Amino acid sequence: MRFNLTLLLLFTWFPQYFFGQIQEVNPPDYIKTIAFKSNTKESQLPILKLGEYVVLEFDALNGDEEDYYYKIEHFNFDWTPSILVKSEYMDGFDNQRIRNYENSLNTYQIYSHYKLTIPNAQTKRLKVSGNYLLSVFNDDDELVFSRKFMIYENKTxxxxxxxxxxxxxxxxxxxxxxxxxxxxxxxxxxxxxxxxxxxxxxxxxxxxxxxxxxxxxxxxxxxxxxxxxxxxxxGNEYLYFENKDIRAANIGVRQIDLQDLYHNYLFTNTERASKPYTYNPDINGNYLITTIDADDPSIEADYVWVHFSLIVPNSFRGDDLKNKSIHIYGNFNNYAIDESTKMIYDEYNQVFTKPLLLKQGFYNYKYVVLNNGKLDEGAISGNFYxxxxxxxxxxxxxxxxxxxxxxxxxxxxxxxxxxx
Missing domain, CATH: 2.60.40 (Immunoglobulin-like)
Known part of the structure; x- marks a missing residue:
């Protein structure tokens, strides 16, 4: 009876850990442009040497100047919780408010830009290597989003x-x-x-x-x-566009319109799986926030409705892709596949379309197919050695x-x- 009671308490306190590995939680619609990187590399998956810094930045578009808090947890190789207590892997404290934030400047879209650097005055040091999860919470202690990162020791x-x-x-x-x-x-x-x-x-x-x-x-x-x-x-090289100047057509942008926000219409893409491979330099799915005539793109870059469009023949590989789910794929949203990236088929123009609200910059992207819950990255872009x-x-x-x-x-x- 004592053993059963212990199990019951464990299931009650830690239910997310008994049903598989811990997963990253993607943010709500009003949280955009999550940039997570080490202090030495422009990567959205921080893998940093013990003693280096990791930086998290994100924008909140609701205009409320809310307070956000962060927690750090240590995990085993398989992303199950390690048995270390916080004092064994951390000097200082987490569950602290993110103090560094600024409001946007001269932008159509109002937002607050938050920045967290670890270590800091409160979280002084992460002491051991391994897998970590950084979670961000709001004032009501509700999880807003989480991201994984790794710390390594240079022993091999x-x-x-x-x-x-x-x-x-x-x-x-x-x-x-x-x-x-x-x-x-x-x-x-x-x-x-x-x-x-x-x-x-x-x-x-x-x-x-x-x-x-x-x-x-x-x-x-x-x-x-x-x-x-x-x-x-x-796979294939990523497609890309640049809209650092939202008032003029840049790389990949064919048309510009100003309504409540600027709208950038990209050139229509076609499937590449049936075509020969062509080398086209990319940044392997990543993105970079940038804008012209600005001292600080993190608060001066504006948000733009970017309109993607794709033509896919119905006879492509013998499949009718209109009955499948096509998504826009890239590191701009941590490779998430959900309703926010799902393309809609326009019967009249016979083209798949989708607008995404993105911050000005340079973006890599490609189109992937979700067929019965299974991801096929090469169905539209192709696979080339x-x-x-x-x-x-x-x-x-x-x-x-x-x-x-x-x-x-x-x-x-x-x-x-x-x-x-």
Whole structure:
């Protein structure tokens, strides 16, 4: 009876942890342009060295100048809560108000821009490596949104090389990742059990491959040369537009209109899966806030209704895509797929359309298909082994008797020089 009562209490207090891994929570409509990065790289997935800073910025468009609070939690490799108490992974306190905010200046859309830097005067230091979740709450202690980030210790060398698939069926469509992990400062004990890896393509955790085991060892080197297990679809280069000047047509913008806010109409895109691969430099799904004639784009860049349009033949790959769900995809909303990104079919013009409210800047995007809940990134854009993609390999280690999963190394590679 005592055991059952304990289980009941645990389910009551921590229900979100008993039904799978913790997931990021996407914000409501009035929270826009969440930028989350380390102090050294312009990435929307912060992976920072122990001791470095992480910066969170976002806009609240409701004009209420609300107070927001943040909490930081530590997690295991599989995103289940670690058993560490806060004082073991943090010097200082969380659950603090975000004090740094400014209101927009000379913009049609009124908003408040919030900025949080960690460490700070209240949260003085994050002491251990591993997985972290940063959650933002409002005055009523309601969760507004959350984002994952990682802290690593530089204890290993992680070699990453990108190869073409060995599977003839997908040799022109997939890329595979080969990994070599070595260290001069530590000995790997039982690496098949204690070493875990996470391979991330273009900072997108939704498509990451986790928990590859070393196939064999040479001395103190761990070798990973999988084929199918470490393969990603190559995808295609991202489309892009720039509207740093909302009063004039920029890259990708064909028409401008001013109503309550500015409206930018992009050139209509077509499917690329049936066309040959064409190299087109991109920033791998990322975005950058920028505007002309402004000293501080974070508060002087305006919000614009950006109108996307897409023509897809009904006979494309034998499928009638009008009966499927097509979404606009990119890091501007953390690769979220929901009603806010779902395109609507215009019967009269025979084109899919969708307006999105976005802050001025340079954006990468592409179109993806959701078919019976399954994501197909290449249905419209295509999959090509030549596509330039960024890959990050994160190495976790839990030694015998340890109480949490450390991150002991980070490796990075690009498919720009892909080989057989």
């Amino acid at each position: 060398n992680v070699g990453v090389s990108i190869k073409r698939s060995r599977d003839v069926q997908f040799i022109d469509e997939k890329q595979r990742v080969e990994i070599v992990i070595s260290s001069n400062s530590m000995q790997f004990n039982n690496p098949k059990q204690n070493v875990k890896t996470l391979v991330v393509q273009n900072n997108n955790l939704n498509t990451a491959i986790s928990n590859l085991k070393p196939q064999y060892t040479i001395g103190n080197k761990l070798i990973f040369k999988y084929d199918t297990e470490s393969s990603f679809w190559g 030549q596509t330039e993609n960024n890959y990050k390999v994160i190495v976790y280690y839990r030694d015998l008797g340890a109480r949490y999963d450390k991150i002991i190394g980070l490796g990075e590679g690009s498919s720009v020089n892909i080989s057989n």
